[in-house]
Amino acid sequence: MLRHLLAMFLALQCGLAAALTQAEVMAGAERLYRERMQELAAQHQLDADPAFHERVLRIAKPLLAQAMHDYPESAAWAWEIHTAPGGDENAYAMAGGKMLISRAYVHKLSLSDAELAMLLAHEICHSVLRHNLVEYQEAMRVAPEWRERPFAELEEAVDNDSALMRKLAPLGIRQEQEADREGLKLAWRAGWQGPALARYFHKLMRSSHAPNFEQFAHPAPSQRWKAAQELAAALEAAGH
Numbered sequence: 001m002l003r004h005l006l007a008m009f010l011a012l013q014c015g016l017a018a019a020l021t022q023a024e025v026m027a028g029a030e031r032l033y034r035e036r037m038q039e040l041a042a043q044h045q046l047d048a049d050p051a052f053h054e055r056v057l058r059i060a061k062p063l064l065a066q067a068m069h070d071y072p073e074s075a076a077w078a079w080e081i082h083t084a085p086g087g088d089e090n091a092y093a094m095a096g097g098k099m100l101i102s103r104a105y106v107h108k109l110s111l112s113d114a115e116l117a118m119l120l121a122h123e124i125c126h127s128v129l130r131h132n133l134v135e136y137q138e139a140m141r142v143a144p145e146w147r148e149r150p151f152a153e154l155e156e157a158v159d160n161d162s163a164l165m166r167k168l169a170p171l172g173i174r175q176e177q178e179a180d181r182e183g184l185k186l187a188w189r190a191g192w193q194g195p196a197l198a199r200y201f202h203k204l205m206r207s208s209h210a211p212n213f214e215q216f217a218h219p220a221p222s223q224r225w226k227a228a229q230e231l232a233a234a235l236e237a238a239g240h
């Protein structure tokens with residue numbers, strides 16, 4: 001017991017990955033997000049299209065209210081949604097509700113409001129389901145040497161170390177499926193119709209070069225579309 005406490009104490013002192021908490025993951029996400037937003041601002045790209053930005057915020061607002069209700073921990077977070085014109089980062093949500101949505105991606109898929117709600121709800125669910133923390137914990141399980149290394153290095157490695165990324169790909173697929181499923185349910189609870197939400201996955205499949213194949217850490221688009229249709233039908237049958 002004492003040895004365990006001492007190890008914990010040392011890990012906390014050194015910021016070792018082994019002692020990782022949600023608070024630390026959120027602090028790390030905040031730092032990375034801030035850097036990226038500052039870069040975008042310096043390039044005059046941050047929220048640069050007011051009409052697109054307002055559309056995203058308008059659709060996100062009731063979804064965030066639903067998320068804060070359903071996942072009470074997230075009510076205390078400083079949620080942030082920014083938009084960028086480019087397509088490199090389609091859409092993402094980091095720990096603590098730090099989101100970025102690309103206009104190029106939304107326009108390329110010609111998303112309706114319901115389909116955009118599905119995309120946003122999917123991203124919101126990555127945050128409320130603590131997917132960053134779960135990913136770091138999985139990294140330490142599949143590659144235990146990371147337990148003894150600083151968290152800041154692990155944070156970098158999950159996006160850049162190809163050997164580690166390969167080991168994490170199965171979890172990545174499960175997290176995408178979970179964000180699809182819980183996102184669709186969240187948006188449905190917020191008042192959207194299931195089939196209209198599910199159409200997002202049809203557009204995703206149509207725009208894909210290989211709809212039946214798994215891309216890196218993502219389920220096959222055709223599978224996502226099939227799963228979304230089944231879930232939407234089940235929700236509609238259950239009624240609001």
Ligand SMILES: [Zn+2]
Binds near residue numbers: 122123126176179
């Ligand atoms: Zn995702």
